Amino acid sequence: MNKKQLSKLRRLPATNSMVALAKMPGRKERRYTCGLNKYRYRYMARCQYLNGILKLSICKTKEIRKGETEPKWDVYLSPRDKTYITRERQKDGTYKWRTAKVDNLEWEWEEAGADENYYINPEGKAAIKAILETKNSGVDGIIEWQKKVRTEKIEREEKRKTDRWDAAMKDVPESYPAGFEKFWKTEAFSDHYIFYKGADAKIGYCTGCLQEVPLNKRPKHNEWNKCPKCGKQIIYESRSKKKNPIWSYGTATLLQRYREGIVKRIFSCTRIDTGANMGQPKLIIREVQRVLLTDDGVDTYCWENYRFKGQRWRKQDTSYYEERYANLYRRNLSALLKNTRTTYNIAIKHGYKGDPVFFMKMEKRNPLIEKVFKAELYRIGNDLINKSDYLYRELVDEEEPELIKALHIDKARLARLKRMNGGRHELLWLQDEKKNNTIYKDEDVQTLANALVDGADSRIFQYVSVAKAANYLRKQQAIRDRNLVDLARDWEDYLSMLEKRNADMSNGMLLRPKDLTLAHNELVIQNDMLNKGKEIEEKKKTFKNAEKLMKSGALKKYEYQNEKYCILSPTGIKDIYNEGMTLKHCIHTCDIYFQRIDIQETYLLFLRRTEKPDTPWYTLEVEPGGNIRQKKSVLNEAYSDLEDAMPFLKEWQQWVKKNLSKEDAVLADKSNKARKKNYGQLRKEKKLIWHGRLQGTMLVDALEKDFMEV
Incomplete structure (x- = not known):
């Protein structure tokens, strides 16, 4: 229907008889309350059949009593086209077009009430029934017709949709393979x-x-x-x-x-x-x-x-494809994929265990995946498939048809990359090598790649060569039997601390200490001794509530012990610094723990051996209700010696639960909700752990595993 043409149709304001009826009080008693209804009719309506359009104009009785005779709604119905639309008058006199049915135009609770909803004269009722060919007359007939039109429209749309679905399903094989x-x-x-x-x-x-x-x-x-x-x-x-x-x-x-x-x-x-x-x-x-x-x-x-x-x-309406992969029947795969371009068969032979359709979808999206698998670059292929392709965006040209040009290397370096079964970091070093027109030993490339050192831009190479750096990291690994990644990061941190002290950065003995781990830790302790006094005072000012809470002794209610173990509470921020510096973890360097104490979301408590109550052993992050979020010792790890203390921790949790006050129960509930929200955000952001034995693990998975509920 043409809205401009509809607007030009004859106006149908309230007639004198409609105005008179609108002013009449109700004759029926109000439901649930005393007295009679305020209105005889809630709405006053009239209709006319104009140029093939049935126009119904509806006035509000409440507005008529205030002198407004213009319709609130003009409903236009086309019996031939089986369509309808409504024009609604706004408070400022403008109009808005709506597609709602008459019974959905307004929902308004009127305490005064009305005897009936709609008034329309007998001639109008009969005309509506005749024109629309309905069982009901008047406004009820219009609602009946609108519902029928809406239902037929929905059914047509559903049929178009289901016909497309049925056509798609028609070509799915009816039979299964023999096995x-x-x-x-x-x-x-x-x-x-x-x-x-x-x-x-x-x-x-x-x-x-x-x-x-x-x-x-x-x-x-x-x-x-x-x-x-x-x-x-x-x-x-x-x-x-x-x-x-x-x-x-x-x-x-x-x-x-x-x-x-x-x-x-x-x-x-x-x-x-x-x-x-x-x-x-x-x-x-x-x-x-x-x-x-x-x-x-x-x-x-x-x-x-x-x-x-x-x-x-x-x-399914969503464009997101959920990976769902379980117990795949493999006997028909070779024949099925024989004449396709997919490299899925190659991938599963070299460690890929994911969803086959997801693999093929990623292949179609990124043509480079097929090329690297065929070139036997399986690590790069798995990275590209496993949603880590963003790590390669700056390193490769996905649109380049020739592989060596796509990887920005040459044939000789491609052969070396294949021989190393290289990934992102090996590729980066070979690109760096080509860019600088030099040659690095494969052993050095693999060492630096395993250490996750991203190219010659690292701070390390401002002072030593690639060969010396790789050789030094291998020696340190032999001394300490540590992860190369941790060694490289400690080395960069160590060099950064030397720079801040204005040390002689040309001194080879200083740059490459005999025992990097020991030298790094000594510098950290020295810096702590120099800086912590001032820093502690600043923390006390920033987290006043936390300091006040600990100094007041309010956390002593969580102290508990048996013959072997005890749980102690800190008496101030300084105690937390001493604990963190001694155990070399992050409770004193991450403000998040002080923030949580400040708002009483969690507290930090100290798990000690009863025979050595002054010797730091494990730090506990606990909720007011006794849930334990984390249990960490030296270098932010948990060791096998904690297993013996687990029954004691469970015993302590039950003791806390038994003695929980109403105030602490409220805080515990808030803490529980905050933890779940935090875990959800971490899972959404897919944050990973970058250090220690859990490196590469999602942070939220590690936290959930460490969590002990009462």
Whole structure:
């Protein structure tokens, strides 16, 4: 409908009779309250059929009483086109167009109430019923017609959508490969059992190979072992002891040809083993998801109840593809991928264990992936696949068809990169070598790459050559048996501290100390001694609440001990500095811990041995309710000696829980919510740990693993 033409149609203001009716009080009693309704009708309406358009004008009774006779809404209906639209008058006299049905134009609670919602004269009611061919007359007839039009429109849209989905599903193969049935019955489930009838049984039934197997030894109920035939991990289950059905669940994945692409089919599998029918499990398979990979991209379909109208395949609206990879049937892969350009077969032979469709999707997005896998650069290929391609953006040209030009190296250096099975850092050093028209030893390149030293721009190479740096790092690794990454970072930190002291940076003995770790730690301690006094005073001013809380002795309520261990509380920020400097971790260098104490989100407590209460051992970050977020000792690590203290910590947690005050319970609840929010943010940002034995691990995973809940 043309809005300009609709606006020109005859005005239908409230008539004199409508105004008179609007002024009449209600005759019915108000619901839930005393007295009569304020209005006879809430809305006053009139209609006319103009140029094939049925126009309904609605005035608000409340506005008519104030002298406003212009309609609040003009509803235009086209019986021929089966369309409708509404023009709504705004407070400033302008108009806004709306697509809502009449019954959704306004929702307003009126305490005064009305006897009826709409007034429209008998002629208007009859005209609406005749023109729209409805069962109801008046405004009810219009609402009936609008609902019918809306329903038909939705059904047409749904049919167009479902027809497209059905057309896409039509080309998915109906049959499975010959070996798939045996595969899902034996490989889809993670839990397998050997069932036997009693302690003297000589044979049992293995769910991993679906056949009877000899029992070479006397089985023990609920004991873990391996099947003598298929070698799978199983649990012995005596059917004389456990007679109830055992349900097992699993997932199977099948790749098949789909048009010019591939379909990944995911099946939900169920196995029900009953005591009465040992060796005759009930096996159920149900296809739950199909992922279509074509030149047009990736589309995911799920088997679900679509709008409560029955089960069907429904295309998922999101453009995000979730990696879902479990128990892939591999026997048809060679034939399936034979005439495709994918290098997935190469990748899985060299360590790739991810989702095949995700792999092929990434291949289509980045043509360089295919080239590096074919060139046997498997580490670079896996990096590019595993969403680490952003690390290479400045190093490679993804659009360049020739590999050596894409990597900005030459054939000789490509051969060396392949020989080293190099990754990002090896590539960076070979590019640096070509740029500077020099040659580095492969051993030196690998040493510096393993140390994650990013090229000649590092501070280290301002003072020593590449060869000397690599040789020095190897010697230090032999002395201390430490990670090369940690050694390189300590060296850069050490050189930075020397620069700040205005040391003689030309002195080779100073630049390359005999024991780097010892020299670095000595400088750190010296700097601590020089700087901490002033810094502590500044921290006291910044975190006044934290200092006041600790000095007041409020944290002593968390102190606890037994014969072996004790938990002590700090008496001020200085105690936290002493703890951090002694254990060489970060509680005194990271303001976040002081901030949390300041707002009473968490506290820092000291775990000590009872016989040595003054000797720092472990630092605990705890919540007001007793949850332990972290347990760290020297160099921010936890060691095997903590295992013996774990029962004591659990005992302490129960003691805290028992003695928790109402105020602390409120703080504990706030802390719990803050932790969950923080963990969610860390997972969203995918922050990694860069030091120590957990290097490369997501920070949130390490924190969640370290967390001890009461």
